[in-house]
Amino acid sequence: xxxxxxxxxxxxxxxxxxxxxxxxxxxxxxxxxxxxxxxxxxxxxxxxxxxxxxxxxxxxxxxxxxxxxxxxxxxxxxxxxxxxxxxxxxxxxxxxxxxxxxxxxxxxxxxxxxxxxxxxxxxxxxxxxxxxxxxxxxxxxxxxxxxxxxxxxxxxxxxxxxxxxxxxxxxxxxxxxxxxxxxxxxxxxxxxxxxxxxxxxxxxxxxxxxxxxxxxxxxxxxxxxxxxxxxxxxxxxxxxxxxxxxxxxxxxxxxxxxxxxxxxxxxxxxxxxxxxxxxxxxxxxxxxxxxxxxxxxxxxxxxxxxxxxxxxxxxxxxxxxxxxxxxxxxxxxxxxxxxxxxxxxxxxxxxxxxxxxxxxxxxxxxxxxxxxxxxxxxxxxxxxxxxxxxxxxxxxxxxxxxxxxxxxxxxxxxxxxxxxxxxxxxxxxxxxxxxxxxxxxxxxxxxxxxxxxxxxxxxxxxxxxxxxxxxxxxxxxxxxxxxxxxxxxxxxxxxxxxxxxxxxxxxxxxxxxxxxxxxxxxxxxxxxxxxxxxxxxxxxxxxxxxxxxxxxxxxxxxxxxxxxxxxxxxxxxxxxxxxxxxxxxxxxxxxxxxxxxxxxxxxxxxxxxxxxxxxxxxxxxxxxxxxxxxxxxxxxxxxxxxxxxxx
Numbered sequence: 001x002x003x004x005x006x007x008x009x010x011x012x013x014x015x016x017x018x019x020x021x022x023x024x025x026x027x028x029x030x031x032x033x034x035x036x037x038x039x040x041x042x043x044x045x046x047x048x049x050x051x052x053x054x055x056x057x058x059x060x061x062x063x064x065x066x067x068x069x070x071x072x073x074x075x076x077x078x079x080x081x082x083x084x085x086x087x088x089x090x091x092x093x094x095x096x097x098x099x100x101x102x103x104x105x106x107x108x109x110x111x112x113x114x115x116x117x118x119x120x121x122x123x124x125x126x127x128x129x130x131x132x133x134x135x136x137x138x139x140x141x142x143x144x145x146x147x148x149x150x151x152x153x154x155x156x157x158x159x160x161x162x163x164x165x166x167x168x169x170x171x172x173x174x175x176x177x178x179x180x181x182x183x184x185x186x187x188x189x190x191x192x193x194x195x196x197x198x199x200x201x202x203x204x205x206x207x208x209x210x211x212x213x214x215x216x217x218x219x220x221x222x223x224x225x226x227x228x229x230x231x232x233x234x235x236x237x238x239x240x241x242x243x244x245x246x247x248x249x250x251x252x253x254x255x256x257x258x259x260x261x262x263x264x265x266x267x268x269x270x271x272x273x274x275x276x277x278x279x280x281x282x283x284x285x286x287x288x289x290x291x292x293x294x295x296x297x298x299x300x301x302x303x304x305x306x307x308x309x310x311x312x313x314x315x316x317x318x319x320x321x322x323x324x325x326x327x328x329x330x331x332x333x334x335x336x337x338x339x340x341x342x343x344x345x346x347x348x349x350x351x352x353x354x355x356x357x358x359x360x361x362x363x364x365x366x367x368x369x370x371x372x373x374x375x376x377x378x379x380x381x382x383x384x385x386x387x388x389x390x391x392x393x394x395x396x397x398x399x400x401x402x403x404x405x406x407x408x409x410x411x412x413x414x415x416x417x418x419x420x421x422x423x424x425x426x427x428x429x430x431x432x433x434x435x436x437x438x439x440x441x442x443x444x445x446x447x448x449x450x451x452x453x454x455x456x457x458x459x460x461x462x463x464x465x466x467x468x469x470x471x472x473x474x475x476x477x478x479x480x481x482x483x484x485x486x487x488x489x490x491x492x493x494x495x496x497x498x499x500x501x502x503x504x505x506x507x508x509x510x511x512x513x514x515x516x517x518x519x520x521x522x523x524x525x526x527x528x529x530x531x532x533x534x535x536x537x538x539x540x541x542x543x544x545x546x547x548x549x550x551x552x553x554x555x556x557x558x559x560x561x562x563x564x565x566x567x568x569x570x571x572x573x574x575x576x577x578x579x580x581x582x583x584x585x586x587x588x589x590x591x592x593x594x595x596x597x598x599x600x601x602x603x604x605x606x607x608x609x610x611x612x613x614x615x616x617x618x619x620x621x622x623x624x625x626x627x628x629x630x631x632x633x634x635x636x637x638x639x640x641x642x643x644x645x646x647x
Contacts, residue, residue: 027052027110029059029102032077035114038210039091044082044116050102051076058103063087063116064096078102091118094149120147121210124203126157130251131237131534133221135230140168140193144180144205151178153208159199159220166193180205195224196501196517221534225516228531228538234258235265238532239292240285240482242525247285247292248535253278257290257302268302271295282481284319286339291316291324299326303339310337319482320361325369327357334359336367348378358394360485368395368402377404377417385417396485398439403446403485405436412436414446416459424463429454435479440489440524445497447475456497458489458508468495468506475499478522487523496522496529505529505540515540 070078144152200218236250274295283292289302355372370392390408427448436447442461506512520533529540
C-alpha cells in the first residue's frame, strides 16, 4: 500500500511539473502593422513580434484564405508581405482582417489580429466652378458619395470673403443611407450665402476611414440682384466681350475667344509665369482678333488667326478697333500700332521723363494723349486743347467731344472741348485721376465736389448740366483698364456709377436706382446695360420688365443619385490634392482708383476679386466725321492761360 501511494504521488508531482512548464512557455504575440491601415499598392506589409520562454519556431499571417510565413529578423520581430496577386479573387472594397499566429516549441500558439481596408475615397460633387457667379435662382449644392461599404460621415462647404464666412453643413435625415447632401437654403433674410461678395470655397468631407478630403477653389462670386439676369457664361474669366465674341482666361491660364452663337473656342495664347501675377493680365477684342498684356511685359496680339508679338517691356495703354497705343515701361516713349497693317509710329518721346503717358483713341483711329510734360491735350495733327494748372490726366474722347482733367494736388479741374470749338468748365472734384470723366454720344458725365464729397453730374448734348447723385459719401465711376471714360453712359444719357459698395443707374430728373453690388464691371453695349462678373455676363433689366433669363447651369433640384446639373458638376477626382486658388479673392478689383502712382494707371483699389473686362471691338461710340470738325474748330480756340504747377 505504501509503495502504491508513493507511485501515485510521483505521478501527480510529475503532472504538476509539466503544467508548470506549460504555463512558463506561454506565447505572446503583437501586431505592429497592419492595424487599421489602408491598402496602398499590390502588397500588404506585415510586421509582428512574438516571444515565449521556449523558442518561437514559426510565425504565419493569414488574409482571406491566403497564408504566408513571416521571416524572423532581430529582437523577436517577424516580417513579411501579402502579394494581392496571389489571392484567388479581387479583394473587395471594405475592411479585412489579418490574423497572425505564433507557435513555440511546445506547440502552443497565440494570435493577434489587425484590420486593413481596401479603400477608395468618397467622391465629392458641387455645382460651382472657379469664376462662376451664383445668380438669382441658383443655389449652391454639394454631395458626398462614398465607396461601399463605407459611408460619408461629414460634409461641409465654407464660403470665405473679406467680409466674413458662411459654412453650410449636411444635416440628417439623408435621402440615401451613407450619402450626404447639402443645399443652400433660403431664410427670411435671403439665401444663406450673402450676395454682392467674392468668395473662396472650401469643401470638406470624411468617411471616418481615410483622411479628410479638402478642396479649395475660387474666386466664386455671388450676385443675386433681381435687376440682373445671367445671359451667358464663358469658359473662364471674362476680359472683354462684344455682340458676337467673348475674350476670356481659363483656369489653365489660357486666353481664348468664345463665339457666343456657336460656343466654339479659339485658343490664342497661353500665359507664362512672369514678373506679374496672372490676375494682372488684361486685354481687348479687336476686329481681327485680340490683344493683351502678358505677365512678362510683352504685348501680344491674335491677328487674323496668327499670333504676333507686338513689343516687350511695355504697357498696353489704349485699344480701339484696329489701333492700339502702348508705352515703354519707363513711360518715356509712346507708340501707336496698326494691328492689320503691322505698322507703328512714335507718338511721344522724352528720354528719362518720369511722366505717365495716357491716351484715348477715336473710332476712326485718331489719338488724343496727355503727359505731365505738357499743359495741353495733344490730338491728331498735333492739335492742342486746353492749358491749365496741374498735371494733365488721361484725356477722353467719343469722337465728338474731348474731355480732360488737370490735377493740382488738391483738386481736379475738368474741362470739355466740343466740336464747335467751345471750352466748357465742368467743375472741380477731390480726386486725382482720369477716373472722374465719362463721354459718350455727346454726353459727358463728371465728378464734382459739393464741398465735402464727389457727386455725379451729367452734361447733355444741348449743354444742360444735371446733378445725378446726392449721397453723403463720394461716388465714383465704374472704370476698368482699356475702357476708361467710355462704359458708363448710355445713348440717352443714363449714367452708371458706384457708391457704398453698390452699382447705380442715374438719369436727369430722377433718383438713382440700385441695380446690384459693385462686383465686376458694368457697360453700355448695343442698346442695353450689362455687368460682367467672373465668367458671367448679366443684363440689367429695365424698369418696364425683365430680360429673358438664362437657365443657370447647376441650379436644378438634383435627385439623390443624379448629378448636379450636367456639365456644371465638379467632381473631386478632377482636381489634384494640392490644388490651390486660381488667385487671391480679396486682392484687388479693376476699378480705376482715386489716386494714381506717378508712372502708370494701376487698378489696385478695393477689396473685391477682379471681374475683368476690356475694350470692345466697336470701341467708344462717336462719329469719325465729328473728330475732323472738332480739330478744325478747336484749332482757332484761344484759351486763357494759367500758370501750370509742376510736380
